[in-house]
Amino acid sequence: DGGITQSPKYLFRKEGQNVTLSCEQNLNHDAMYWYRQDPGQGLRLIYYSQIVNDFQKGDIAEGYSVSREKKESFPLTVTSAQKNPTAFYLCASTETGAKNIQYFGAGTRLSVL
Amino acid sequence: GDSVTQMEGPVTLSEEAFLTINCTYTATGYPSLFWYVQYPGEGLQLLLKATKADDKGSNKGFEATYRKETTSFHLEKGSVQVSDSAVYFCALTGNAGKSTFGDGTTLTVKP
Numbered sequence: 665d666g667g668i669t670q671s672p673k674y675l676f677r678k679e680g681q682n683v684t685l686s687c688e689q690n691l692n693h694d695a696m697y698w699y700r701q702d703p704g705q706g707l708r709l710i711y712y713s714q715i716v717n718d719f720q721k722g723d724i725a726e727g728y729s730v731s732r733e734k735k736e737s738f739p740l741t742v743t744s745a746q747k748n749p750t751a752f753y754l755c756a757s758t759e760t761g762a763k764n765i766q767y768f769g770a771g772t773r774l775s776v777l
Numbered sequence: 778g779d780s781v782t783q784m785e786g787p788v789t790l791s792e793e794a795f796l797t798i799n800c801t802y803t804a805t806g807y808p809s810l811f812w813y814v815q816y817p818g819e820g821l822q823l824l825l826k827a828t829k830a831d832d833k834g835s836n837k838g839f840e841a842t843y844r845k846e847t848t849s850f851h852l853e854k855g856s857v858q859v860s861d862s863a864v865y866f867c868a869l870t871g872n873a874g875k876s877t878f879g880d881g882t883t884l885t886v887k888p
Binding site: 668670695697699704705706707709712714754756758764765766767768769770771 | 781809811813818819820821822823826866868870874875876878879880881
């Protein structure tokens with residue numbers, strides 16, 4: 665079945681540690697996105713990538729980094745510079761072009777120890 | 778920039794009641810409009826969409842009509858079920874291909 669796989673489902677970060685969230689898709693989509701969801705709030709865009717080896721900052725990129733070395737993969741690193749990382753992180757992808765449906769993974773819940 | 782404003786929740790209804798969740802938007806050009814649903818601990822799933830004015834999206838008994846004159850895309854269902862309990866997000870994708878989401882409305886349906 666085609667879809668988006670996020671791992672791990674739960675992740676814990678210690679003070680000063682960088683952690684990486686995995687996002688893999690087999691939908692052959694060009695564009696991929698990372699969102700942060702806080703309780704009772706909507707989704708806020710962290711980073712997005714429309715093609716391999718290219719990505720742009722979203723609305724809340726500070727403290728995060730990404731790479732897009734392969735079409736299928738778009739990992740997100742939460743760095744120690746992100747002082748409030750506890751949230752639900754969602755990865756999504758769309759087909760090339762504007763105005764298309766976003767397909768979401770099941771999410772990773774990150775907590776701070 | 779683009780924005781989406783949803784009716785504040787939470788919304789609690791009895792089974793078989795009528796549901797309306799209001800959504801209005803601000804965007805330049807002609808965005809596509811979407812409703813997504815999120816069940817506990819999961820990602821978002823597309824519920825329905827509309828890509829131009831006066832289009833009606835529908836799925837699983839839910840409907841929403843793209844009203845350009847009122848910049849609205851209200852979600853409706855004639856008879857809700859307990860299984861409809863979830864968080865509902867209104868969203869738009871603008872001309873630049875970027876998506877904007879509302880804050881979500883939590884629906885609880887009681888038997």
